[in-house]
Amino acid sequence: MLRSAVTGVGGYLPEQIVTNDDLAKFVDTSDAWIRERTGIRQRHKAAEDQPVSDLAVAAAKRALAAAGRTVDEVDMIVVATTTPDLTFPSVAAIVQRKLGCPVGIAFDVQAVCSGFVYALSVADGFVARNRSQCALVIGAETMTRLMDWTDRGTCVLFGDGAGAVVVEPVEGEGTTADRGLLGFALRADGAKQDLLYVDGGVSTNGQIGHLRMQGNQVFRHAVVNISEAVVAAAADAGVNVADVDWFIPHQANQRILEGVAKRLGIDSAKVISTVAKHANTSAASIPLALYEGISDGRIKPGQLLLMEAMGGGLTWGACVVRL
Ligand code: ACO
Numbered sequence: 001m002l003r004s005a006v007t008g009v010g011g012y013l014p015e016q017i018v019t020n021d022d023l024a025k026f027v028d029t030s031d032a033w034i035r036e037r038t039g040i041r042q043r044h045k046a047a048e049d050q051p052v053s054d055l056a057v058a059a060a061k062r063a064l065a066a067a068g069r070t071v072d073e074v075d076m077i078v079v080a081t082t083t084p085d086l087t088f089p090s091v092a093a094i095v096q097r098k099l100g101c102p103v104g105i106a107f108d109v110q111a112v113c114s115g116f117v118y119a120l121s122v123a124d125g126f127v128a129r130n131r132s133q134c135a136l137v138i139g140a141e142t143m144t145r146l147m148d149w150t151d152r153g154t155c156v157l158f159g160d161g162a163g164a165v166v167v168e169p170v171e172g173e174g175t176t177a178d179r180g181l182l183g184f185a186l187r188a189d190g191a192k193q194d195l196l197y198v199d200g201g202v203s204t205n206g207q208i209g210h211l212r213m214q215g216n217q218v219f220r221h222a223v224v225n226i227s228e229a230v231v232a233a234a235a236d237a238g239v240n241v242a243d244v245d246w247f248i249p250h251q252a253n254q255r256i257l258e259g260v261a262k263r264l265g266i267d268s269a270k271v272i273s274t275v276a277k278h279a280n281t282s283a284a285s286i287p288l289a290l291y292e293g294i295s296d297g298r299i300k301p302g303q304l305l306l307m308e309a310m311g312g313g314l315t316w317g318a319c320v321v322r323l
Contacts, residue, residue: 001172003180004120004127004135006321008067008166011291012058013044013278020156029152039254043159043279046142051085053094055162056140059287060099067166069134075104076135078123080115080283082312083142084108087202091140105132111188112196113250113311115139115283117319120167120307121184127169128181138164139283146198148210157252158211159279163287176238177322179302183237184319185229192221192314218314222252223259225316226308230264233318239304241266244320246299250309251275251285260308272298282311299323 019042020031034040046055056079064071079092086094092106105126111118116139126132140162147155172178195217200209226249234241241264249257254275261268272293274285281288286307293299301323310316 001174002128002130002169003172003178004124004167005170005180006165006323007168008063008065008069009164009287009291009294010059010062010066011161011163011288012055012062013161013288014046014050014055016045016047017042018045023156027149027152027155029156034156037255038157039275040157040279041276044161045144046160052081052083052140052142053085053091053098055142055160056091056095056138056164057098059140059162059164060095060136060138063136063164063166069166071099071101073134074099074101074136076123076126076132077101077104077106078109078119078135078137080109080111080119080139081141082110082112082115082282083145095138111311111315112313113252113280113282113285114309114313114315114317115311116286117184117307117309117317118186118315120165120181120319121186123167124181127167130169133168135167136164137167138162139285139287141282141284143280143282146208146211153215154211154213157280159281161278161281161284161288163284163291165287165290179322182239182320182322183233184317185232185236186317187225187229188313188315190313195221195314196312219253219256221314222256222310223263225314226260226310226318227263229316229318230260230306230308233306233320237320239320243304244306245270245303246293246305247271248286248289248293248305248307250311251278251289252280
């Protein structure tokens with residue numbers, strides 16, 4: 001059977017670093033509070049003239065180089081983002097143009113912080129059915145553009161960045177030893193919109209809007225929802241949670257990462273954490289964490305990975321990939 005294998009991973013973070021102390025100069029907060037409640041020490045911020053597609057292109061180039069593929073071979077681009085350059089065309093179509101890829105499939109997926117897990121699962125529907133031979137799945141965000149810089153409950157939490165993977169069809173035996181996406185679980189509960197949303201939009205007030213969040217409520221749902229999705233994705237893949245080599249969570253808050261690990265009995269040494277350096281980069285955080293784990297040599301080919309996320313919607317989900 002055909003499987004969707006991740007054959008290359010790339011990441012990109014904008015140059016400018018904003019520390020907690022930098023934020024404390026204009027908002028009523030402190031480095032100590034942010035570190036203690038979230039684990040965040042700093043975040044990256046895109047330059048004024050740097051649209052999210054530029055971040056996506058930089059990450060995509062690194063992913064293609066790692067996979068040994070060229071832009072001419074890319075026949076599908078799926079971008080998970082909630083902060084597009086324009087209302088349309090999609091960021092994926094803009095990335096296709098900027099990379100110089102041939103005519104192919106290109107579209108965006110909007111599931112906020114769960115976007116990368118959703119996008120990878122959607123891409124699987126094409127790649128594992130032989131509809132794409134070389135797909136780019138990208139999570140890219142400029143979350144700092146959605147911040148209300150007077151709201152200390154949200155503006156300290158987010159950062160900008162992009163991560164990308166190349167996905168290609170590979171022959172598998174239909175067992176859990178196969179390389180590729182082995183299983184996933186996707187969820188949404190639109191009734192919980194008020195917990196986390198942006199108060200602007202094209203067909204409402206015509207504004208970009210600002211991110212609004214009832215942080216403690218989101219926190220309460222996060223550990224329970226993510227844990228359920230992790231168990232469901234592992235069951236879908238036919239593996240045990242204990243068999244997983246690396247957990248690559250969406251990086252929202254160190255306390256959420258630890259809460260999920262504790263609830264599921266996962267050794268914290270198996271959890272990749274980048275939240276201290278990147279903060280919450282929404283759909284970009286999982287591929288960025290994957291990129292970091294591969295780049296520093298911790299994550300190796302053949303290992304079993306479990307990625308999970310929760311975000312606005314509420315949406316949440318998890319997927320199991322053998323690298
Ligand atoms: N600095 C100092 N004090 C602050 C700050 C800040 N940056 N932010 C809030 N506080 C204060 C509050 O005003 C409150 O003060 P009060 O007690 O005098 O009223 C106090 O700290 C406690 O506030 P809580 O909101 O209850 O603090 P909590 O411990 O819940 O931490 C946080 C807040 C960090 C936002 C946490 O709730 C959280 O991480 N939630 C989850 C967020 C998340 O995971 N989002 C993921 C999805 S994001 C997406 O999908 C786009």
